[in-house]
Amino acid sequence: MHAVVLREFGPAQNLRYETVPDPEPGPGQVRIAVRAAGVHFIETVMRAGAASDLAPPLPELPAIFGGEVAGVVDAVGPGVDGSWLGRSVVTGSGTPGGYAELAVAAVEQVHPLPDGLGFQDAVAMVVTGATAVGLLDIARLTADDVVLVTSAAGGVGRLVVQHALAVGATVVGAAGGAAKADAVRKLGAEAVDYREDGWDDAVRELLGGEQRPVTVVLDGVGGPLAAAAFELIGEGGRFVSIGYASQVAFTPPPGPVAYVDALRALLNRPQDRPGYEGRALAAGARGELVPAVQSFPLSHAAEVHAALERRETTGKVVLVP
Template sequence: MHAVQLHAFGPPENLRYEEVPDPVPGAGQVRIAVEAAGVHLVDTTLRAGKYEGGPMPAPELPTIPGREVAGTVDALGDGTDPAWLGRRVVAHLGMVPGGYAGAAVTDAARLHALPDGLDAAAAVAMIGTGRTTVGILRLAELRAADTVVVLAAAGGIGTLVVQYARQLGATVVGAAGGAEKTERVRSLGAGLAVDYGRPEWTREVRDFLGGAGATVVLDSVGGGLARAAVGLLAPGGRHLVYGWSSGEPLRFADSELAERGITSRVVVGPALQKFTGTPEGMRALETEALEAAADGRLRPAVQRFPLADAAGAHRALESRATMGKVVLIP
């Protein structure tokens, strides 16, 4: 089969599209003929050799990156339920890489049957990014009365958050970079879509809100953009953090939160352990995310790249040139 391998940590060009032996499922495992494989921002950090302090170990080289796949089960290991053979499935591989390939092996316990009407790429988006979004939204406890500012609103999580908040009845402001992304956010139902690359974007938000402040900022960017967004919060507002793609989280002076009457909370990592601390809890998030996509409540945005162009996918993701979940197609 063909796969993308990393032989040395470094730039995207180190990802090589090569012929490798087909994987063989062990006891209790299946092999999936991959139709779509997810690319996560953490994949780029692992590839560069800069991942430190997170839950995943640095991979041993050479490695085939990727942990989210969808496709058809084409081989079974000893003791695996024969009913899985030939079924279309989606799975998160966990801490074990191997997704950027024509076939991948995983434990049968990780499989979800692909819901009717949900294509492989959308399923891949929901099994990883979707499950994280469901957990974030549980912790965020958004209400219909909220006015929500979503940073990176055209991203994989951002597009799902905008849809959820809008369906809830909240007032939604989606901020993204560039005209194409803001148009995408507008199409998702945001009351206002703004380009946060424009210096006057916060004034546009204030004008839209008629002088009232936001009640929630959902922040995956950090840095100066997060600082500007937090400036839009009314007293009592909440700053909820689920990433810092700028490279640094927003930091507050000791007295700033109390003086402004706002709160700031990270809703990923240890906070999500409330839901992800057990396999059962993780699987419940995955099931909820897949069902929400299958019945049309949440529509994941997907940007496809050929498997052979995994390096291009990494470059686009690192330069913030993507919209939605990045998916490789063998």
């Protein structure tokens, strides 16, 4: 099969499109003919060889990244019911990774594709969507909230914006660049470009000044951007961290604003993950949460990693063999 292989940690160009042996499913596993494979930002950090407390341990090399896989079961291992053959499925735990034409996964970690959900959308929802569902459980947004979402054009950010609007909250999305801000506006939210000086003042202006402060920040960026967003929260509000794409964590000072590290809370509850995955896939099939997907050929994985690092992508990035 063809796969994208990392043989040495380092820059994006170290990802090479190669021919490797086909994987065989072991006991309790199915093999999936991959139709779509998700790319996660944290994989760019791991590819570079950097350790992160929000990432799995670095893999042994050579490695094939990409646990998010959707496709059709073409083989089953010992102990697996033959009825899985030919079924369209999705998993967040493919091994070797989904940057390949074939991947294997434990059958108990595989979800049948719900009716109405395509392969690419399923890949977007099984991990990114599940993360959004878990974060929203923690954030507990209501119609009374005034919500600021940073990285609002990203995979998780777009889903969070959709949910916040659906519950009736007032929503402002901060995104990097005019095109990304326009994408957030098309969802129905107000939007600002955080690359522009004074973006935080623009948020205040959109909300009518100091009389209507932000009640909840959902931050996926960290660093100076998160610090500026924190200053927009009114007394009694809450700052919910949903990651830090900048690779610089931000922890608010003690005070009248509640701080919740929602992503870390999710990572500490792996037993909840299957339920979040199922809920996210169902929400995607019903059209309640609609992911934005950018798809690229599998052979372009190196270019895709470089674009992710430059923050040039929007929504969920997917590789297609």
